[in-house]
Amino acid sequence: MTLTIDRRQLLAGMAATVAFSSIGLGRANAATSMRFLWWGSKERTDRTLAAIKAYQGKNADVSIAGESFGWDNYWTRLATQTAGGNAPDLIQMDYRYIFEYARRGTLLDFTPYMGKSLAIDDFGAPNIDSGKVDGKLYGVNLGVNSSMAAVNTVAWAEAGVEPMHDGMTWDQFAEACAKVTAAGKRRGFYGSQDASGVEPSFECWLRQRGKALYTNDGKLAFEAKDAADWFAFWGHMRDIKACVPADVQALDQLTIETNMIALRKAAVCFAHSNQFIAIQGLGKEKLDIFAYPNPGPGGKPGQYLKPSMLMSVSATSANKDAAVAFVNYLVEDPDGTKALGVERGVPASSKIRGLLTPDLDAASKQVVDYIGRLTPQVGALPPSPPNGAGENAFLLKKIAEEVAFGKTSAQDAGTKFVEQAAANVTRG
Amino acid sequence: MAIGASAPVRVETYQKAPSAFARNAPGYLFLLPWFIGFFGLTLGPALVSLYLSFTDYNLLQAPHLVGLDNYARIATGDDKFISSMKVTLFYVVCSVPLKLAFALMVALLLNRGIRGLPIYRAIFYLPSLLGSSVAIAVLWRQIFDGDGVVNTLLWYVLGINGPSWISNPNYSLYTLIILAIWQFGSPMIIFLAGLRQIPTDLYEAASLDGASKARIFFKITLPLLTPVIFFNAVVQTIDAFKAFTPAYVISSGTGGPIDSTLFYTLYLYQEAFGYFRMGYAAALAWVLVIIIAVFTAFSFLSARYWVHYDD
Numbered sequence: 059m060t061l062t063i064d065r066r067q068l069l070a071g072m073a074a075t076v077a078f079s080s081i082g083l084g085r086a087n088a089a090t091s092m093r094f095l096w097w098g099s100k101e102r103t104d105r106t107l108a109a110i111k112a113y114q115g116k117n118a119d120v121s122i123a124g125e126s127f128g129w130d131n132y133w134t135r136l137a138t139q140t141a142g143g144n145a146p147d148l149i150q151m152d153y154r155y156i157f158e159y160a161r162r163g164t165l166l167d168f169t170p171y172m173g174k175s176l177a178i179d180d181f182g183a184p185n186i187d188s189g190k191v192d193g194k195l196y197g198v199n200l201g202v203n204s205s206m207a208a209v210n211t212v213a214w215a216e217a218g219v220e221p222m223h224d225g226m227t228w229d230q231f232a233e234a235c236a237k238v239t240a241a242g243k244r245r246g247f248y249g250s251q252d253a254s255g256v257e258p259s260f261e262c263w264l265r266q267r268g269k270a271l272y273t274n275d276g277k278l279a280f281e282a283k284d285a286a287d288w289f290a291f292w293g294h295m296r297d298i299k300a301c302v303p304a305d306v307q308a309l310d311q312l313t314i315e316t317n318m319i320a321l322r323k324a325a326v327c328f329a330h331s332n333q334f335i336a337i338q339g340l341g342k343e344k345l346d347i348f349a350y351p352n353p354g355p356g357g358k359p360g361q362y363l364k365p366s367m368l369m370s371v372s373a374t375s376a377n378k379d380a381a382v383a384f385v386n387y388l389v390e391d392p393d394g395t396k397a398l399g400v401e402r403g404v405p406a407s408s409k410i411r412g413l414l415t416p417d418l419d420a421a422s423k424q425v426v427d428y429i430g431r432l433t434p435q436v437g438a439l440p441p442s443p444p445n446g447a448g449e450n451a452f453l454l455k456k457i458a459e460e461v462a463f464g465k466t467s468a469q470d471a472g473t474k475f476v477e478q479a480a481a482n483v484t485r486g
Numbered sequence: 487m488a489i490g491a492s493a494p495v496r497v498e499t500y501q502k503a504p505s506a507f508a509r510n511a512p513g514y515l516f517l518l519p520w521f522i523g524f525f526g527l528t529l530g531p532a533l534v535s536l537y538l539s540f541t542d543y544n545l546l547q548a549p550h551l552v553g554l555d556n557y558a559r560i561a562t563g564d565d566k567f568i569s570s571m572k573v574t575l576f577y578v579v580c581s582v583p584l585k586l587a588f589a590l591m592v593a594l595l596l597n598r599g600i601r602g603l604p605i606y607r608a609i610f611y612l613p614s615l616l617g618s619s620v621a622i623a624v625l626w627r628q629i630f631d632g633d634g635v636v637n638t639l640l641w642y643v644l645g646i647n648g649p650s651w652i653s654n655p656n657y658s659l660y661t662l663i664i665l666a667i668w669q670f671g672s673p674m675i676i677f678l679a680g681l682r683q684i685p686t687d688l689y690e691a692a693s694l695d696g697a698s699k700a701r702i703f704f705k706i707t708l709p710l711l712t713p714v715i716f717f718n719a720v721v722q723t724i725d726a727f728k729a730f731t732p733a734y735v736i737s738s739g740t741g742g743p744i745d746s747t748l749f750y751t752l753y754l755y756q757e758a759f760g761y762f763r764m765g766y767a768a769a770l771a772w773v774l775v776i777i778i779a780v781f782t783a784f785s786f787l788s789a790r791y792w793v794h795y796d797d
Contacts (some may be wrong), residue, residue: 308653311738
């Protein structure tokens with residue numbers, strides 16, 4: 059006999075299969091399952107997964123799938139998923155992009171949850187407002203951050219140069235770095251990185267002169283002369299060998315792993331203060347953290363406190379309430395915040411900051427201490443950058459390299475940068 | 487049997503004759519996966535990208551038609567289009583002839599009946615398999631950076647303090663060209679096959695007449711190999727225009743330093759996924775298709791003057 063299945067049997071079998079699989083689906087739906095997307099280093103991934111695990115331990119009906127990417131790939135991924143109607147429930151957001159996403163209606167407005175499942179009143183108004191777009195709250199501050207100068211104290215001390223401190227002038231900084239290089243204790247080692255192509259460094263320099271990168275309506279807020287002076291200052295740094303030469307700096311791909319301290323090419327690098335923990339994690343030599351150098355008397359505050367990143371929830375999420383509860387867990391619950399530590403910046407909640415500080419490791423304590431020292435001296439948060447600003451960060455790097463490799467003068471580079479940056483912003 | 491009996495049979499056969507489609511149905515069935523792939527993953531997206539190239543699509547908002555704006559910008563107002571095209575053309579013009587020459591040289595060496603040929607062939611083919619992977623691009627960074635293998639050798643052998651090849655705009659593109667030449671395996675295999683096709687009696691006749699080795703190479707080997715050279719040249723040129731991974735990994739997607747490794751495909755990628763200008767990137771892609779088509783057409787036109795089909 060051969061095995062035959064008639065039509066009726068086949069239909070019955072199919073119906074049974076569908077019935078069974080829908081039972082399976084039903085079970086999966088009973089548990090709230092969400093997706094959480096973030097960018098960052100391995101350090102961040104480990105900490106975030108630990109927080110998720112702790113949350114699932116307490117909430118058996120919730121399951122959260124986490125996915126991590128590098129900065130560049132992250133925005134591609136998020137934009138593609140959002141365009142495809144498949145946005146993750148929980149979104150790590152950046153101040154640079156929140157206006158774009160919020161104004162296109164892709165993010166959940168947290169306002170109705172405030173004081174209920176989202177209890178972040180102790181953030182203080184400035185830290186809450188940094189997640190607002192057009193008066194509505196779309197992002198919850200994940201950590202307070204600023205720019206910083208990190209220094210390898212071992213290499214610095216070897217050179218016999220007086221230690222760095224907050225409030226150095228740019229000239230003092232140049233002189234000290236030149237001495238570190240001149241001491242010649244390590245082969246191919248320099249005082250500082252060349253920061254002429256680093257946008258946050260340039261922004262700090264502009265603000266110290268009372269300028270800024272962009273105006274409120276998205277135009278350039280500096281002139282060719284400002285950019286030319288900036289390129290000229292770093293030209294001087296290269297001339298006196300205070301910073302690394304052009305072909306060494308070009309190895310820096312604006313990632314933590316390729317910065318000049320990690321590559322052991324220089325004693326000083328410039329980055330965001332939360333990144334200090336990851337930079338320290340890459341090497342054994344003790345690092346310290348300082349404010350940017352300043353122009354001396356008459357200078358204005360160049361640095362500002364900003365949200366290192368924000369937590370947003372997708373407007374199309376099927377589990378909005380559960381997602382908001384998890385966001386609250388990350389910023390206000392002692393367990394969640396303990397898992398994250400200060401790797402995403404110093405917690406905005408004063409209550410959590412007090413709870414966390416005693417148990418922090420040395421590098422994290424340095425960051426908290428730094429933000430505390432810096433807070434009285436910072437300026438206001440600048441407006442969110444316009445479309446096209448992302449391209450300008452790379453344009454600055456490219457033109458700074460042209461000057462460093464001697465392809466153009468600082469003067470011409472200033473003019474060229476302003477022209478092309480303005481065109482990028484206009485184009486959007 | 488009588489004739490009358492066979493007639494109905496013939497009619498019946500005629501009626502039952504399956505149509506051409508039905509007769510080939512099993513064939514089409516087996517081709518179905520390919521058809522699905524071709525229409526769903528190649529032709530469909532290509533047509534969509536052609537449409538998008540006339541829009542301002544930015545991933546988050548619905549596309550609006552902007553006519554020929556994107557193409558007009560490429561033609562008139564885009565410095566990066568020109569600089570990336572220069573980089574790409576330089577790369578194509580340098581890497582393809584050098585790679586083919588190198589592949590031919592190795593093929594000639596291997597064609598002399600040495601022992602263990604399959605092993606050598608496999609070893610020499612290996613870089614082609616690995617060549618466009620991320621791991622190799624990372625390795626390339628290690629070899630050519632300031633403290634890399636190349637400079638260590640230069641220092642110990644010649645006492646020269648070499649520059650950081652990979653991060654110096656004067657040299658960075660050459661390191662990518664060397665990477666391309668190193669992947670000589672697939673043209674080499676094809677050259678080897680071509681060399682085997684050349685009748686040995688021609689060589690015997692030539693050596694009897696006392697022709698020098700150089701003369702034999704230029705008068706027999708090279709002319710008879712021209713169809714294979716032509717095929718390799720066309721394929722490698724198209725490949726070189728499309729090169730992406732090495733430059734992406736080595737410059738971490740920036741095309742730096744100073745856009746010296748900003749290949750056309752890398753620029754296209756930046757516009758699309760860095761700055762979300764999908765419409766413009768789609769236009770760039772179609773311009774590349776046209777450029778490659780023009781180059782290929784030129785190759786075929788020129789072929790009649792130098793390719794010998796010896797039949």
